[in-house]
Amino acid sequence: MQFGYKSLLALTAIIELASASAGVDMLQKRDAVVYVKQEILEIVGYTSTIWVAPPPPPSETPTPEPEPVVEPTPTPEPVAINPTEVPIPVVIPSELSPIPSPTPSPIEEPVDQPPSTGGSGSGTYSGKATYYDAGLGSCGETHSNSDMICALSKVTMALTAGPNPNLNPKCGTKIRVMSASNPTGVIVTIVDTCPGCSGAYDLDLTPAVFDQLGNQLDGVIDISWDYV
Structure with a gap:
């Protein structure tokens, strides 16, 4: 239990009044006062020993999150091609020669022909x-x-x-x-x-x-x- 300064003074006054009424001499009163003061000092000393300092505030620095580990993409290994397995086209010289275009036939212009010599005709x-x-x-x-x-x-x-x-x-x-x-x-x-x-x-x-x-x-x- 803790006592304030005013509480100690009041307690001291009560003790002195009690001693005076019992016929205690001044020396005893002083001793009582001293004893009481010693008890108060001990109480104060006991009170000071149990004081616990508040814990330090938590650190505001955020804990860095671990970076995700990115696995490298595997590079496909080049496939070696066997030249003997690849077919090589054979070019025939006759295929390279240009194909001659057909010569267009001359268009014959119609020639006016008189009707047949008979009495009738056709067309x-x-x-x-x-x-x-x-x-x-x-x-x-x-x-x-x-x-x-x-x-x-x-x-x-x-x-x-x-x-x-x-x-x-x-x-x-x-x-x-x-x-x-x-x-x-x-x-x-x-x-x-x-x-x-x-x-x-x-x-x-x-x-x-x-x-x-x-x-x-x-x-x-x-x-x-x-x-x-």
Whole structure:
């Protein structure tokens, strides 16, 4: 038990009062006081001996964590290749020679061939068409502009011409004439020769026929025709 300074003084006063009431002399009082002081000193000395100093504060320095151990990646060892096991391609000299490109065949341009010399033919022919005033034709017949007739190119009519043009095999032959505006076409009869037609498949038509294939204001139109 610990006593403070004020507590000791109070205890001393109580002891002196108790001694005075019992008739103790002053010497004894002093001895008692001395004894009491000695006891107090011993108590204080005992109290000082059990004092324990507080432990030092813990260190604030953090303990370093151990670094992870990284294992090195094993390097694959190079594999030795036996040259005898690797196939070596054999190059044949003939394979290195360039392959000659085939020579393209010359393209033959179509040549206008007149229709056959007979009274009829096969196939479709393309040319130009004009119109004229009908009258007495080379076949020996007379017609008007309203008739469904035509004059065949002089190139084609000349192939079958004889001493008498009225006997030309083309006279009286029927053909179908077509145009862009009339793809169905119009059937007409060959009764004359067109001296102004330069193309082998050109025709000279009466106004009645021309009006069904195009416009007279155009003068010349593209046509195609075949034998009926």
